[in-house]
Amino acid sequence: MTARTPLSTAFAELPAGADRGALRIEYQWLSPERVDAPLAVFLHEGLGSIAMWKDWPQTLCDALGFRGLVYSRPGYGRSTPRGHDVKWPVDFMHRQAHDVLPAFLDALRIDAAERARMWLVGHSDGGSIALLYAAAFPDALGGAIVVAPHVIVEQKSVDAIAQARIAFETTDFKPKLARYHDDVDSAFYGWNDIWLNADFRRWDITGVLSSITCPLLAAQGHDDEYGTMAQIDLIRQHVAHAQLAKLDGCGHSPHREAPELLNTKIAAFVKSL
Numbered sequence: 001m002t003a004r005t006p007l008s009t010a011f012a013e014l015p016a017g018a019d020r021g022a023l024r025i026e027y028q029w030l031s032p033e034r035v036d037a038p039l040a041v042f043l044h045e046g047l048g049s050i051a052m053w054k055d056w057p058q059t060l061c062d063a064l065g066f067r068g069l070v071y072s073r074p075g076y077g078r079s080t081p082r083g084h085d086v087k088w089p090v091d092f093m094h095r096q097a098h099d100v101l102p103a104f105l106d107a108l109r110i111d112a113a114e115r116a117r118m119w120l121v122g123h124s125d126g127g128s129i130a131l132l133y134a135a136a137f138p139d140a141l142g143g144a145i146v147v148a149p150h151v152i153v154e155q156k157s158v159d160a161i162a163q164a165r166i167a168f169e170t171t172d173f174k175p176k177l178a179r180y181h182d183d184v185d186s187a188f189y190g191w192n193d194i195w196l197n198a199d200f201r202r203w204d205i206t207g208v209l210s211s212i213t214c215p216l217l218a219a220q221g222h223d224d225e226y227g228t229m230a231q232i233d234l235i236r237q238h239v240a241h242a243q244l245a246k247l248d249g250c251g252h253s254p255h256r257e258a259p260e261l262l263n264t265k266i267a268a269f270v271k272s273l
Helices: 056-064 092-107 112-117 125-136 155-170 173-180 184-195 198-202 206-211 230-238 259-272
Strands: 010-014 023-030 039-043 067-071 119-123 143-147 216-221 243-247
Touching (some): 010 092, 023 056, 023 092, 039 056, 039 092, 039 125, 056 067, 056 259, 092 125, 119 125, 125 206, 143 259, 155 173, 155 184, 173 184, 206 230, 230 243, 243 259
Parallel strands (some): 039 067, 039 119, 119 143, 143 216, 216 243
Antiparallel strands (some): 010 023
């Protein structure tokens, strides 16, 4: 296989919204030469960024024949950081799905026709955001693939996130994470503080899932340290047409721990349509 030259990242400027200031969003196109192919938009995990995806989005786009678009959400990577005095609200993922993602697509001039063919590929918090977008804009999506998404808050998740805080403050986890974020404290504490907020325990998006009409695949590893299979089983209960992939030999990050298996499951699902 011919080595692929990495594409550089660029920045999109989002005007201020009703509940936020203007934002500068880091993004990167993948295989832009596939001008007639569907577009896959990748939504990263709670501590993720463009750089933390590494090469998995490209390998999935190659397997599907898609174009790709990856971006760092506000507070992550090289995008506008979260102010250190700003606490994310309980509905922070709703705001990403209903406001920031549509505004980002607008900034890149991705029109209604292209959005109708677009696929969202989300991991963890990004998977939850993908579900919320699919529920809010059922006619503006070709399909969704969610990997280790959250639809409710489980004690297992809270316990693992509490342990992550200890690791961030006492081990080399912080300098390692700092390789992927211009402001590592912005990235870590924005995510960690809200997940450990007592008010967030009641967060539950199962009530909106029945609005999802696009093709939907939900995948999760049997050894997921941040959640149980209840997460994707609940998706199946509320979205009758959803397909599930329960993966052996991997935990919360199947795209890193078992990428070939995950890509095979995703490609089979997309091609079955």
